[in-house]
Amino acid sequence: MEKQLDHFWSLSSADACKILSSSAVGLSGTEPADRLKRNGPNTLKTNKNSSTLVLFLSQFKSPITILLIAAVFLSMALGEYTDAIIILIIVIISSFLGFWQEKGAARAIGELLKMVQIRCRVLRDGVSQDLPIDKLVAGDITILSAGDIVPGDCLLMESQEVFVDEAAFTGETFPVEKFTGVLPADTPLAKRSNTLFMGSHIISGKAKALIVRTGLSTEFGKISDRLRIRPPETDFEKGVRRFGYMLMEITLVLVILIFAINVILHKPALDSFLFSLALAVGLTPQLLPAIITVNLATGARLMAKKKVIVKRLSAIENFGSMNILCSDKTGTITEGKVTIQSALDAEGNVSEKTLRFAGLNASLQQGFRNPIDEAICGVYKVSDPFTVQCEIPYDFKRKRLTVQVNHGDEHYAITKGALQSILDICDRVETKQGELIPIDARRDSILKQFGSLSAGGYRVLGVAYKITDSSRDITIGEENGMIFSGFVTLFDPPKKNVRDTIGKLEKLGVQLKLITGDNALVAASLAKQIGFPEPVILTGAMLRDMSDGAIMQKAIVTDIFAEVEPNQKERIILCLKKAGQVVGFMGDGINDAPALHAADVGISVDSAVDVAKEAADIVLLDQDLDVLSEGIIIGRKTFTNTMKYIFMATSANFGNMFSMAGASLFLPFLPLLPKQVLLTNLLTDFPEMTISTDRVDSVSIDKPQRWDIRFIQRFMLAFGLLSSVFDYLTFAVLLVVMKSDERTFQTGWFVESVISATLIVLVVRTRLPFVKSLPGKYLSMATMLVLLTVAFLPLTPVAGIFGFGKLPFSYYCWMLLIVAAYLGSAELLKQWFYRRLANKGM
Numbered sequence: 001m002e003k004q005l006d007h008f009w010s011l012s013s014a015d016a017c018k019i020l021s022s023s024a025v026g027l028s029g030t031e032p033a034d035r036l037k038r039n040g041p042n043t044l045k046t047n048k049n050s051s052t053l054v055l056f057l058s059q060f061k062s063p064i065t066i067l068l069i070a071a072v073f074l075s076m077a078l079g080e081y082t083d084a085i086i087i088l089i090i091v092i093i094s095s096f097l098g099f100w101q102e103k104g105a106a107r108a109i110g111e112l113l114k115m116v117q118i119r120c121r122v123l124r125d126g127v128s129q130d131l132p133i134d135k136l137v138a139g140d141i142t143i144l145s146a147g148d149i150v151p152g153d154c155l156l157m158e159s160q161e162v163f164v165d166e167a168a169f170t171g172e173t174f175p176v177e178k179f180t181g182v183l184p185a186d187t188p189l190a191k192r193s194n195t196l197f198m199g200s201h202i203i204s205g206k207a208k209a210l211i212v213r214t215g216l217s218t219e220f221g222k223i224s225d226r227l228r229i230r231p232p233e234t235d236f237e238k239g240v241r242r243f244g245y246m247l248m249e250i251t252l253v254l255v256i257l258i259f260a261i262n263v264i265l266h267k268p269a270l271d272s273f274l275f276s277l278a279l280a281v282g283l284t285p286q287l288l289p290a291i292i293t294v295n296l297a298t299g300a301r302l303m304a305k306k307k308v309i310v311k312r313l314s315a316i317e318n319f320g321s322m323n324i325l326c327s328d329k330t331g332t333i334t335e336g337k338v339t340i341q342s343a344l345d346a347e348g349n350v351s352e353k354t355l356r357f358a359g360l361n362a363s364l365q366q367g368f369r370n371p372i373d374e375a376i377c378g379v380y381k382v383s384d385p386f387t388v389q390c391e392i393p394y395d396f397k398r399k400r401l402t403v404q405v406n407h408g409d410e411h412y413a414i415t416k417g418a419l420q421s422i423l424d425i426c427d428r429v430e431t432k433q434g435e436l437i438p439i440d441a442r443r444d445s446i447l448k449q450f451g452s453l454s455a456g457g458y459r460v461l462g463v464a465y466k467i468t469d470s471s472r473d474i475t476i477g478e479e480n481g482m483i484f485s486g487f488v489t490l491f492d493p494p495k496k497n498v499r500d501t502i503g504k505l506e507k508l509g510v511q512l513k514l515i516t517g518d519n520a521l522v523a524a525s526l527a528k529q530i531g532f533p534e535p536v537i538l539t540g541a542m543l544r545d546m547s548d549g550a551i552m553q554k555a556i557v558t559d560i561f562a563e564v565e566p567n568q569k570e571r572i573i574l575c576l577k578k579a580g581q582v583v584g585f586m587g588d589g590i591n592d593a594p595a596l597h598a599a600d601v602g603i604s605v606d607s608a609v610d611v612a613k614e615a616a617d618i619v620l621l622d623q624d625l626d627v628l629s630e631g632i633i634i635g636r637k638t639f640t641n642t643m644k645y646i647f648m649a650t651s652a653n654f655g656n657m658f659s660m661a662g663a664s665l666f667l668p669f670l671p672l673l674p675k676q677v678l679l680t681n682l683l684t685d686f687p688e689m690t691i692s693t694d695r696v697d698s699v700s701i702d703k704p705q706r707w708d709i710r711f712i713q714r715f716m717l718a719f720g721l722l723s724s725v726f727d728y729l730t731f732a733v734l735l736v737v738m739k740s741d742e743r744t745f746q747t748g749w750f751v752e753s754v755i756s757a758t759l760i761v762l763v764v765r766t767r768l769p770f771v772k773s774l775p776g777k778y779l780s781m782a783t784m785l786v787l788l789t790v791a792f793l794p795l796t797p798v799a800g801i802f803g804f805g806k807l808p809f810s811y812y813c814w815m816l817l818i819v820a821a822y823l824g825s826a827e828l829l830k831q832w833f834y835r836r837l838a839n840k841g842m
Contacts (some may be wrong), residue, residue, distance in 0.1 A: 007185035008212045009192045013157040016210055026123035035137035037623045040151060044136045045450035055328050056099045082280065093682060114417040115470065118610050120144075120151045132640035134633040138214055144196070146393065147204045147589075147609025148327070153218045154196040154209035156180045160366070161393045161476075162205035166197055169219060175203040189219065201593075201611040203524075204395040206366060239707025240292065243646065246709060250654075258661050267670065275670050275677070280552070289646050291688055297694035299638035307621035309606075315617035317642070318600045320635030323704045324576055325628070326513045326561075326569075327586040329526060330371070331627055334492040338375040341458055345431045345486040346442055354486035355380055358463045361414045364388045364403050372461070372490060386410070392472035401427075404474045405800035411470045414463070415482060419450050421486065422462030424761055429484040437685075439484060446484070458489040459518055499531045502627040508632055509703040512625075515569055515585075515595075523562040535559040544569050551575040566591030573598045582704065586628070588612050603628070624640045633701055638692075640700040645688050647764045652684070652757035655723020662724070663731060667740045673803050676750050680755050683786050684757040690778035697766055697773050713834070719764065722829055726756065726822040733814045743805040745812070747794050751807065754790045756822055758783055767834050768829060 004019050005011075017023055064187040067089065086471075119130045123141040133151045136142070142151055147341040163175035169189060180193045189197075196209055198218040210656025213220055255276045262272035270393045296313040303310055310316055330336055343355035357718070359380025362373040366388070368602070394401040414420060423443065428436045453460050464482040468474055495501075505512055516523055520537050527535035538554060546554070552575045561572055569585070573595050576583045585599035588608030596615040597603035604616035605623040613619055620627055649739055663671040672680070730752045734740040740748060760785065766773035775783070791812075793805045 005212055008153075008155055009183045009187060009195045010185040011155070011196075012182055012302040013155055013180070013210055016155050016212060017139075020139040020210070021211070022141065022210065024141070026127035027137070027139050029451070030123050032124060032135075032137050032140065035139065035246065039137065041134040042136045044216060045702045050059060056095075085111075088455050091678070097433070118149055118614055120148065120610075126157060136214060138210055138211055138213045142211055143207075144202050144210050146202050147611055149201045149610040149614055150198055150209075151214075152198045153209040153213040153220075154211050156207060156209050157198065158208040160206050160391060162207045163203040163395060164196060164200050165203050166200035169197055176493050177544050178207070178569075190630065204393045206393070215802045223754065239709070242707070242709050246713065254657060254661060258664060262670075263454060263663055267664075271670060271674070273666075275672075275674050282702060291691065292642055293644045294350070294719065295638050295692040299634050302634045302637075303618075303631050306630040306634070307627050308634075309619045309621060310617070311619060315601050316499050316635050317639045318582060318620065318635075319632060320637075320639040321582045321706050322584045322601055322632065323509055324513060324581045325584045326515050326573060326585065326595075327516070327625075328588070328592075329516050329523075329679060330492060331622060332586060332834075333498055333530060334494050334621065336492065338371045338490050338492045340375050340379040340460075341489040343379075343463075343486065343488050343490045345432055346446055346484055347432055347448075349432050351432075351486045353806050354463050354488065356382070356483055357414045357465050358386070358461070358488045359387055359414075360384060360405055360412075361401065361403050361416045361463070364699035365391055365393075365401055366430050375490060376488065376569065379503055384685075389470060392474070392476055392479065398476075398479075400479075402474065402479055404468055406470050411468045412465050413468045413474045413478075413482070414465045416488070417480065419446075419460055419462040419487070422464050422482075425466050426482045426484040427480075428482075429485075436483060440808040442484075449487070451521060453489055454519050454521035455525060457522060457529070460490055461488045462486075463488060463800055464497045494526060494530050494772045495624075497626065501629065502531060504629045505625065505632075506709060507702070508629060510629075510632060513555075513559060515564055517564055518538060518562060520562040521559075521799075523560045527560055530553065537562055539563045540568055543571070548575050548578070548753045552579040556577065556581070560764050567594070569595035570598045582706070588623075616834065636701045637696040639705050640696045641691050641694055643705075644691050644694065644761070644765045646712060647715060647719075648684075648688060648761045650712055651719030651764055652723050653714050654720035655727065656680070656753050657755060658720055659724045659731075667745075669745075672746050672750060672753075675802055676746060676804075678758075679802060680750060680754055683754050683790065686786055687758060687779060687782035690776070690782045693764075694765065694776040695773065697768055699767055717825065718829060718833055719760075720826060723756070723760070723822070726818055726825075727753070727818045729818050729821075730815070733811070733818070737814070738808070738811060743803060744807065747804040748807055748811055750804065751790055751794065752818065755815070756819050758762060758786050758790075758820065758827055759823055763823055763830060767830070769831070770823075 005016070008016055021027075037639055068338045069088070072088045076084045084802070099349050115636045116131050120133050120136060121128055121130055121143040122136060123143065128143065133149070137151070139153075142154065144150065156162075157180065159178055160181050162178040164178055165175055166384055176194065177193070179193050183192060183194055196207070197213070199220040213219075259272055259276040262275065263269060275716075282448070293313070295308075296316050299316045300310040300313065302353070303316070310824050326366075327333070343351055343358060345354055346350035358376050359382070363380070363384075365373065366384065368466060384407070386407040389404040389406050389411075391404070392402040394417070399421040400415050402413055402415040404410075404413045414738070415425065423439065423446065426439050429439050429442045429446070430436055450460055463485045465485055466482045514523065517601075520539050524535055524537060527537075527657065536558045537560045538558045540561075541687040543561070543564070545550065548571070551572065555572060556579060561568075564572070569587070573585055575819055577598070577600065582600045584601040585595045586603040587593075587596055588605050589612060590607075592604075593611045593615040596604065596612060596617075601618060601619065602616040603618045604612045606613070607623065608616075608619075618631070660677070727749070730749055733750045734745045738748075739745070761779075762775055763770055765775065765779075774780075793799060793802075794806055799805065
């Protein structure tokens with residue numbers, strides 16, 4: 001069968017159905033389920049088991065972890081079995097914790113994504129039903145219309161003015177028209193006009209098609225690695241990458257320096273090497289990827305409760321960083337329930353004829369049904385006996401839709417659409433008395449009437465008609481010589497709470513900009529209703545004459561972009577991004593996909609067309625800006641909790657590593673054994689795994705936050721050096737006051753190091769004084785567990801395995817004093833740091 005379908009575009013639809021054991025009414029009985037079981041789901045993703053294995057193995061991909069594992073085997077070769085096993089166990093535990101957290105997060109996100117599955121209409125047993133795309137099989141009959149994503153490689157069975165975007169396959173930027181028919185077997189991919197390819201999407205028209213190939217056997221599947229373009233790197237991802245580079249540079253210098261010093265001082269080479277690696281692990285926040293993933297997954301779950309579904313996890317952080325939100329007005333600013341105000345003739349009089357023609361056009365068209373058509377049909381409830389002969393679907397170039405209808409001796413082509421687009425194809429206008437006069441004699445008065453209606457806040461459509469010949473179908477080329485009948489005026493009132501919602505966004509530091517295809521007069525009227533007393537407006541015509549540099553300057557202060565063409569939306573977004581803004585774009589239409597891809601955060605709604613939902617990072621189950629503001633707050637909480645781990649890792653950890661580097665210069669032994677350093681790192685990371693549930697101060701939510709590597713460097717230096725000061729005080733107590741031997745010194749510093757690093761999190765996690773911002777329940781419990789574990793570890797039977805000994809009671813008194821002084825000093829330093837350094841932009 002596969003061989004017979006190698007060149008399926010050279011087959012008739014009847015022959016292809018026969019080969020696939022299908023028919024015009026689709027597959028029957030249990031055949032779809034059997035094929036799905038036999039061939040697998042219609043997806044390009046690999047199976048779950050392999051992805052789980054890859055996720056687990058990825059925990060060991062860090063170069064430092066690989067070096068540690070190699071060092072373990074080297075230790076075994078030299079007979080140091082106990083140390084080798086302990087180090088290996090610690091590495092495995094750390095990696096397993098990361099895997100467990102990331103796996104749980106991935107599972108949670110998978111469940112959330114099921115809520116926004118792309119679905120497709122198919123015929124099975126002659127019954128039309130909506131199914132998730134991954135449930136479709138070869139032999140299914142799919143019914144497609146504007147906005148639908150093509151679910152597999154298909155052979156067209158029926159088509160009506162079908163235009164498809166398949167730029168990913170052919171490089172052709174303009175939509176390609178598709179027809180039924182049979183083509184030669186050697187027809188190249190770009191010329192297969194009877195074929196629809198998986199991953200392309202319908203721009204306009206409607207089609208009925210036979211699915212021939214699914215999943216990896218499709219053209220998209222065969223070249224998926226080349227076609228699957230990685231989404232643009234988010235602002236947060238850039239920050240993580242730059243932070244990683246900074247730590248790598250510091251770690252490399254420290255490891256080489258400390259190893260060289262220890263070798264020069266004639267300390268054991270293997271121990272010195274392991275000690276250097278352990279220091280690198282201590283400075284490197286090993287659990288950062290897992291903690292970021294867990295924070296993002298927690299944020300996604302919280303957002304789901306607010307009816308906001310996250311498709312791309314990293315977009316959550318950008319959601320919180322967003323300071324400009326571009327949105328269409330329909331359904332977000334307005335109620336999204338279009339109502340017909342009136343149907344008027346060319347002179348502005350109420351016209352039943354104009355309403356009748358608009359109603360026939362709206363009720364008989366078979367393409368993508370929109371709220372305007374629904375509103376017109378709701379007013380025009382007369383059951384006319386007209387039948388459809390043919391249809392020229394709406395597209396974004398023509399901006400109009402034509403239906404050819406017949407009843408008895410009446411044969412019309414009726415067109416409705418944007419007024420200027422309608423006037424362009426009219427040569428006459430009908431007066432109230434039914435007289436037909438040249439359009440040029442009334443064009444100025446029609447445009448004046450249009451301007452007056454638009455200024456009143458009404459959206460205005462033009463309606464035209466002409467008498468046709470029922471013996472043949474009208475073509476696009478014959479959309480001319482029509483008679484202008486009149487206007488249909490529509491009204492979509494603003495939502496009652498929209499002013500308050502816009503106020504919330506402003507308080508969150510998010511500037512709302514409207515991007516609409518409506519004319520400037522309608523947009524200005526709406527803007528004044530929702531609280532923009534003097535809105536700054538740019539029109540599509542103005543944008544065409546402006547350079548990108550000029551748009552970057554003007555876009556920042558512009559409130560409304562009106563009369564915008566589909567390709568201009570993407571240009572506006574890109575110019576705002578070039579100006580240094582973090583931009584969100586909210587869209588739900590066929591022509592919104594490029595802008596959704598270009599935005600830092602692409603936002604769509606569950607009722608959007610498939611191509612918009614597929615392009616979006618975030619999908620709203622409720623088309624409401626209030627829901628959006630809740631999501632922004634959760635995004636900022638997620639960002640803040642992630643930064644808490646960064647601050648901990650770059651303050652206490654850096655201080656401890658700096659202290660170890662200094663101590664190794666004057667101590668005749670290693671300050672801590674390699675296994676002790678790794679245990680320190682594991683224990684101090686443990687409470688941070690609960691950081692995603694921590695409380696967040698309002699000061700961290702009130703405005704957008706972004707990565708600032710320079711600020712992190714200053715923070716690391718200030719708090720790292722403070723940590724080292726108290727580490728050296730601990731050294732003094734252990735060496736000068738208590739005259740400690742090697743084991744006692746290592747045990748004493750281990751206890752102080754873990755306790756101070758664990759408690760400092762409670763200080764650096766907030767900009768407020770500690771007593772005014774208490775940690776969350778789980779962070780408090782995890783912190784307490786670590787403190788008790790460390791305090792009693794030297795007294796347990798396993799102490800000897802790690803090289804620990806018992807500590808005198810007097811040391812605990814000294815340690816409590818030092819830790820209390822450290823926390824108090826850190827609190828004072830924090831207040832000074834944020835008040836002075838942060839205000840200077842450092």
